[in-house]
Amino acid sequence: MLEVFDLQVSYGAIKALDGVSFSVPRGRIVTLLGANGSGKTTTLRAITGLAAPGRGRIVFEGRELQGLPTHEIIRAGIALVPEGRRIFANLTVYENLLLGAYLRRDQPALARDLDQIYDTFPRLAARRTQAAGTLSGGEQQMLAVGRALMSRPRFLLLDEPSLGLAPLLVKEVFHLITRLNQQGVTILLVEQNAAAALKIAHHGYVLSTGRVVLEGAGAELSAHPQLQPAYLGDEPEAEAPPFSS
Amino acid sequence: MDLLTFLQQLINGLSLGSIYALIAIGYTLVYGILRLINFAHGDLLMVAAYVAVMGVGLFSWPWPAAFGLAVGLTGLMGVLLERGAYRPLRRAPRISLLISAIAASFLLENLALVIAGGRARPFPVPQMFTGAFVWGGLFVPRLSLLIPLVTGALLVGLFLIIYRTAVGRAMRAIASDLATVSLMGIDVNRIIAFTFLMGSLLAGAGGLLWAMKYPQVNPFMGILPGLKAFIAAVLGGIGNVTGAVLGGLLLGFLEVMIVAFFPAWAGYRDAVAFTLLIVLLLLRPTGLLGEALGEEKL
Ligand SMILES: Nc1ncnc2c1ncn2[C@@H]1O[C@H](COP(=O)(O)OP(=O)(O)OP(=O)(O)O)[C@@H](O)[C@H]1O
Ligand SMILES: [Mg+2]
Numbered sequence: 001m002l003e004v005f006d007l008q009v010s011y012g013a014i015k016a017l018d019g020v021s022f023s024v025p026r027g028r029i030v031t032l033l034g035a036n037g038s039g040k041t042t043t044l045r046a047i048t049g050l051a052a053p054g055r056g057r058i059v060f061e062g063r064e065l066q067g068l069p070t071h072e073i074i075r076a077g078i079a080l081v082p083e084g085r086r087i088f089a090n091l092t093v094y095e096n097l098l099l100g101a102y103l104r105r106d107q108p109a110l111a112r113d114l115d116q117i118y119d120t121f122p123r124l125a126a127r128r129t130q131a132a133g134t135l136s137g138g139e140q141q142m143l144a145v146g147r148a149l150m151s152r153p154r155f156l157l158l159d160e161p162s163l164g165l166a167p168l169l170v171k172e173v174f175h176l177i178t179r180l181n182q183q184g185v186t187i188l189l190v191e192q193n194a195a196a197a198l199k200i201a202h203h204g205y206v207l208s209t210g211r212v213v214l215e216g217a218g219a220e221l222s223a224h225p226q227l228q229p230a231y232l233g234d235e236p237e238a239e240a241p242p243f244s245s
Numbered sequence: 246m247d248l249l250t251f252l253q254q255l256i257n258g259l260s261l262g263s264i265y266a267l268i269a270i271g272y273t274l275v276y277g278i279l280r281l282i283n284f285a286h287g288d289l290l291m292v293a294a295y296v297a298v299m300g301v302g303l304f305s306w307p308w309p310a311a312f313g314l315a316v317g318l319t320g321l322m323g324v325l326l327e328r329g330a331y332r333p334l335r336r337a338p339r340i341s342l343l344i345s346a347i348a349a350s351f352l353l354e355n356l357a358l359v360i361a362g363g364r365a366r367p368f369p370v371p372q373m374f375t376g377a378f379v380w381g382g383l384f385v386p387r388l389s390l391l392i393p394l395v396t397g398a399l400l401v402g403l404f405l406i407i408y409r410t411a412v413g414r415a416m417r418a419i420a421s422d423l424a425t426v427s428l429m430g431i432d433v434n435r436i437i438a439f440t441f442l443m444g445s446l447l448a449g450a451g452g453l454l455w456a457m458k459y460p461q462v463n464p465f466m467g468i469l470p471g472l473k474a475f476i477a478a479v480l481g482g483i484g485n486v487t488g489a490v491l492g493g494l495l496l497g498f499l500e501v502m503i504v505a506f507f508p509a510w511a512g513y514r515d516a517v518a519f520t521l522l523i524v525l526l527l528l529r530p531t532g533l534l535g536e537a538l539g540e541e542k543l
Contacts, residue, residue, distance in 0.1 A: 050424060074430035086425040088418040095414050102411060103430040192268065 001026040001155060001186050002047070007056035008201040009039075011045050018040040019056070024155075029187040031197040031218070033227075034207035040190040041083045043207070044157050047188075049073045058236050064074065075103060077180030079153035081161050082238070083190075089133025093124055096132050096143055110150075117146040120132060136163045145173065149180070156180065159190045174200055198222040233234035249382045254505045255498070260389040260458065261496020263396035267451035268474030269481065270403065271323075271491035277420040278440055278486040279335075281342050285326055285349035287471015289445055290452030291445020292353065293319040294368060294462045296363055297453055301369040308371040316449035322353075323445020324438050332434065357464035370462035392454050399450060400490060403443065407486060416440055420484065469515070476522045485501030491533055496521070 003022040009017040017039045024030040032040050045051035047058055049070040058065040075208050079100075088096050097117060101110050118125035121142040127135060132143055141164055148156060158177070162170040170193070170215075178200050181187050193199035198204055204221040206214035214226060223228060269289065275283045293315045300311025330349040334342050377386040407413040415436045418426045427433050455464055455470055477496045481488025496518060504511045525532070 018474065048428065050428075069425035069432070071430050071432045074428060077525045080428050082425065082428065086422055086428075088425070090421045091414065091417055095417075096413070099414055099418055099426075099429045099431075145489075147429075 001028075002188070003057075003059045004043075005049070005057045005059070007043070007046055007053045007058065009042050009051050009079050010054055011051075016051075016063060016210055017046065020207065020210065020212055021056075022205045022215070023211060024186060024188050025203075026186055027181070027184060028202045029181050029189060029200055031191055031201035031204045032207060033191065033194050033197065033204060037209075038207040038237065039210045040207055041159055042210075044080060044082075044159050044188070044190060046159065047073070048078065056184070061124045074151070077154035078157065079148040079151045079155075080147045080157040081144050081237055083159040083160060085140045086135075086149070087132045087135070087143050089131065091132055091133070091145060093131050094128040097124075097150050100147035101152075103151060113150060113188075117149060120172075121146060138166060138169060141165055142169075143202050145176070153185065155186045155188070157188045157190075160192055161189075162191065162193055170196070194227065195222060246352070250505065253383055254490070254501050256385055257505075258498035258501035259494070260392040260497075261501055262494035264451050264454050264458070264470065264493075265394045265474045265477045265497050266490045267399065267447045267454070268470060269394055269477040269493045270486055270512060271448045272475050272478040273446045273481070273483055273486055273489040274440050276414075276478070277486075278416065278423070278437060279331065279342070280476070281331065281443075283326075283331075284343070284346040284500065285330070285353055286323075286448060287467040287469075287474065288350050288353040288456055289319050289448040289462060289467065290356060290470055291462070291467035291510070292322050293449040294454030294456040294466065297360075298366055298368060298454065302366075310326070312453055315453060316446055319449030319452065320442050320446040323408050323441045323448070326445075327438060327441040332437075354464050354468075361464065363464065365461045365463040368456040368462050368513050370457045370460050374457055380392070387441060388457055390455075395450065395454065396491065399447060403447070406443070412436065434470030473515075473518060476488060476518055479522060480525055480532055482532030485532070485534045488532055488534035495533075 005021050007020040009014070018103055020039065020043060022030070022032075032043060034040050040050055046053050047065065049068055051067065053066050056066065060073075060076055060078070063076065066075070075112065088099065089203060091099070091233065097114060101113070104110050118128070123139050124142055124146060127139065132140065135143060141161065145158070145161055148158075161173050161177075163200050165173060174196055177187060177189065198218045198221055201218040203217055204215065205212050206221075206227065212225065214221065255509070268287070269288045273284060275286070276279055296315035296318050297308075297311050298401030300306045300314055301308055304311075310475045318462070320368050331342060334345055356397060364438060373386050374391055377384055379385070415426060415429075417512075418429075419433060419436055423433060425435070425494070451470075452467070456466075473496060474493065478489045478493035479492070480495060488496055499521060502513050503514055503517050510517065
């Protein structure tokens with residue numbers, strides 16, 4: 001469904017991605033792991049047109065996405081739960097969810113989806129007329145997920161959706177991702193929680209300083225002896241010295 | 246002060262304040278989404294007035310046609326301004342945008358000077374809007390009824406668009422996070438153009454009302470009401486549409502009351518308006534309804 005070839009993205013002099021290639025087959029959950037600053041968010045931003053790649057190709061269902069404006073990429077059936085939630089603080093919960101469905105014209109189905117999101121996240125239902133900026137961090141995270149689902153994406157990108165959620169809710173979100181996937185949504189998941197992500201993912205890639213350093217099937221990768229070092233930061237010289245008092 | 250004089254001034258203040266409110270909304274809408282003070286906004290009043298003068302005077306159109314065209318073209322002019330002077334600078338430092346706005350203002354004024362000449366022209370006020378009613382001791386010019394009515398109707402329309410439609414939701418969302426709006430599949434440029442269209446249509450209507458109230462047209466006629474409306478927007482809390490309306494009405498009432506009750510100060514009414522702005526901003530830097538600006542908004 002999505003193929004990324006030799007993607008390179010720079011912020012000024014900093015090379016955030018240095019030739020990343022991977023693919024997300026239709027109907028699969030693929031996870032992107034890596035230490036802080038390894039380029040996970042940048043990859044999602046490049047796919048959605050928020051960061052301009054200097055080189056490389058991004059092909060979605062046979063169509064090249066690089067260079068297209070963000071709203072056209074989204075119109076191809078893609079949704080992103082962005083890092084840091086990015087909810088519209090001055091709008092109500094309900095209005096945030098409606099904005100997620102901006103492109104849709106199928107009123108009855110839209111209303112059903114809205115109910116379903118309120119069912120999944122009852123805390124949002126209780127706060128539907130409240131300004132989204134007054135929600136707690138975890139509630140805002142639920143709203144960001146709900147808003148992305150309101151567009152009924154065929155391909156869903158999630159950037160650390162479990163961040164800031166209580167353990168029970170983390171479980172809930174992972175269940176939700178699995179359920180969506182069973183309903184046919186293809187998923188690209190960025191996570192800090194590698195173990196949990198690999199448990200539900202069919203395939204995983206590990207990024208380090210802008211390159212793919214490891215890949216494999218979910219179960220295979222979680223058993224990989226190099227996952228932990230790679231995930232925590234693979235360059236020995238960059239490792240902090242043991243703490244001594 | 247006796248009640249009658251007070252009522253009389255209330256009526257006068259309401260019509261002046263309504264016009265300020267109509268114009269102030271344009272400043273506040275644009276500031277809300279782009280953090281830009283659109284200095285060319287006041288000149289749109291002049292554009293509307295000149296189109297109407299030409300339509301009625303030069304082409305002898307009936308006034309509804311000329312006025313309609315004037316408002317429409319002014320709306321279009323606002324969209325063109327955004328396209329030509331602001332969009333190319335969206336990623337530039339804010340100061341470049343501001344300079345571009347000032348340049349656009351000079352451009353409009355000097356274009357009018359070249360096309361229409363510097364001589365002031367009379368504005369053709371339609372017959373049906375001249376004259377006045379006398380009720381008891383109250384003297385009510387027809388315009389003083391028309392202006393608040395037109396303003397009220399336009400405001401209801403605007404608020405319905407902003408708070409009840411998908412486009413309005415997108416406008417408000419852009420004010421809080423532009424990049425994320427595009428993640429909703431929304432073409433941000435179109436929403437910004439639409440916002441300029443709204444503000445400029447209102448400025449067009451405000452310009453015609455202003456020109457009927459002070460029926461003389463010249464290339465620089467938009468500057469003072471533009472500045473006053475800007476003050477009104479800041480008074481109300483820039484970025485806040487309700488605040489712009491409140492600020493406009495407040496400024497209109499105050500100006501009229503000063504002239505009525507302190508006739509000796511009449512010559513200083515503009516100075517009073519600006520002093521008021523300074524005092525209020527010292528007391529309440531965010532204006533009446535403004536929220537504190539977070540760093541991301543500056
Ligand atoms: N807007 C920006 N300007 C400059 N550098 C940036 C910018 N955004 C990211 N970077 C740099 O690009 C690199 C990759 O960042 P990215 O946000 O993609 O990492 P990440 O894998 O998502 O990290 P995390 O797990 O902390 O979210 C980092 O070195 C970061 O400092
Ligand atoms: Mg990140």
